[in-house]
Amino acid sequence: MPRTKERLALDSARRMLHHGAYSRVVNLLGPLHDAEVANFLAHVPLDDRRRVVRALQPAKLQRVLAVMPSDALAETLADLDDKTLTRLLSGMPRAQAAGVLRSFPDSTRETVLQAMDEASSGAFGELLAYRQGLVGAIMRPDPFALDEELKVSEATDTLRRIQGEVPLYAYVVDERRHLVGVLSFRQLLIASPERRLREIMTPDPISIRPEEPQEEAAALISRYDFVALPVVDEEHRLLGVVAVDDIVDMLQERATDELYKLAGLGTGDRVFAPVLRSVRMRFPWLAVNLATAFLAAAVVALFRTTIEKAAILAAFMTIVAGQGGNAATQTLTVVIRSLAVGELTLSEGLRAVAKESVTNLLLGLGIGVLTGMMAIPYHPSVVFCLVLMTAMIVNMLVAGLSGAAIPLLLRALRIDPALASGVIVTTFTDCCGFGTFLGLATMLLRYLG
Structure with a gap:
């Protein structure tokens, strides 16, 4: 089917879903390629997805499930009875079916394995013996x-x-x-x-x-x-x-997982996920970020008197902290990616930290000079511009040090760097940026004019 017709069919299917016309949705999806149907179902609300899955013809359903992303597949099948689940999993590629079984409770896994023939049950048991993330789990x-x-x-x-x-x-x-x-x-x-x-x-x-x-x-x-x-x-x-297609699927899932972790999200959070589930998944990380924000606020509060005497500092301190956070994000991205693909090992950690520190120091010099020059129209004091420039250089250096060292430290502690690095490094750059800028301003307050 030409791509234009596929898009029209999928658009029509989305409209029919809004009206609850599931039989018409099934008719529209029938002629489409299995991969197109799987991708379509993976991105619609869970309740609609399950209704369509129940209405698909068994042969079509088997092929669609075989190419559906594993996270969407697992939640789609979660409400099926054990007999139906066993039948569907038995017809799927074993590695994929084993991945789905891992997401179910032990009792469900045992029931499904017992319902299979001895050869299939043994094969699934061997695959399930390998934990997620190992080659054996996807072979x-x-x-x-x-x-x-x-x-x-x-x-x-x-x-x-x-x-x-x-x-x-x-x-x-x-x-x-x-x-x-x-x-x-x-x-x-x-x-x-x-x-x-x-x-x-x-x-x-x-x-x-x-x-x-x-x-x-x-x-x-x-x-x-x-x-x-x-x-x-x-x-x-x-x-x-x-x-290679197993690896591509794994890399896509891993990339999504890393992206979600950097934002403090669980991979089960989707645009059409239930509202309460999204709230439950997002709230803890937002609470952690709130706590770190109060740490930065506490640093600023130490210099309340200085800010009262030179209100212009309040406008520029966010620039210092913000640029430090941006530089730290760049460093984090490079280091976490290098750790993920094996380009960087713990034994090479000191070299990586040194390289990122020098890089950010040079960036700090350039950005610091540029910031000082751009600040002249707002406050023509040379001392003020030098304070701003120095604070920028120091914070960019801290961004390089912490952005490289913290992911390596977390990896050494067997903690996923993508999960916790962002909030820790941002806290470092915020506190250091505010502390350095306001601290220098306090020391040289009488020269600021």
């Missing part, structure tokens, strides 16, 4: 593998008999299922039919352990331009495979 078990002693003709015959999803690579294993090589379909097509796979395979392929973080798998896939990465155990036996 696809039972990857396509061929014995190294097979002839090319036998391997191609095996490939022709595959039903369902075509494998990305053909992994080559020995008799004990140790991973010994990998084959592309091109290698199979151009090789002589009588040759053995061990003769044409690429030996010792790069692999990863299931206990490794998912970011490591993403780094390897990006570095070597893979479309899939084999997962092996400690004895190098082939356990599963991580595909």
